[in-house]
Amino acid sequence: MVAGPDGHDGFHDVCTNSNYTEPTLTGNAGLVAALVALLGEKHMFDKNRIFSAVPPLFPEAPPPPVPWTP
Template structure:
């Protein structure tokens, strides 16, 4: 299963994305007017080729369902890294990109420190 839309033999067909799920028919729909396409079991009428969806859960399960956006929504964080990596790996060589350090200026994620160990109970 590919989580990049339009890539490979099997990829998500029900991407949680307004531009992908509402047909291009010249009619302007309100926010709630688009819900009828969000809720349809039919595949998206528009394929947003190259969009990386959120992907599988912790058990490698994937539900190709527009309403379950934790699986099928293309998110900026994932797509930005994918695009950056693909740009670095492609091209005709006229743009010099150091592929080994292209993300070196991205700061490391900072996580809160772990909590202190529990205090032993003294009687």
């Protein structure tokens, strides 16, 4: 799956113009999710660990400070 038309419904079929012809991960995410959903439960697909190897976007938050005691 590659990029589609621009905001004015125009598409230039030029192989050197990557704005229209370059496949992207974000553009294919919906298709990949739909295909994974078709697998169903018979393949024992662990939906909780599918993205476990992907690093987080933000660093882990530090622990809260200890309560103050007078």
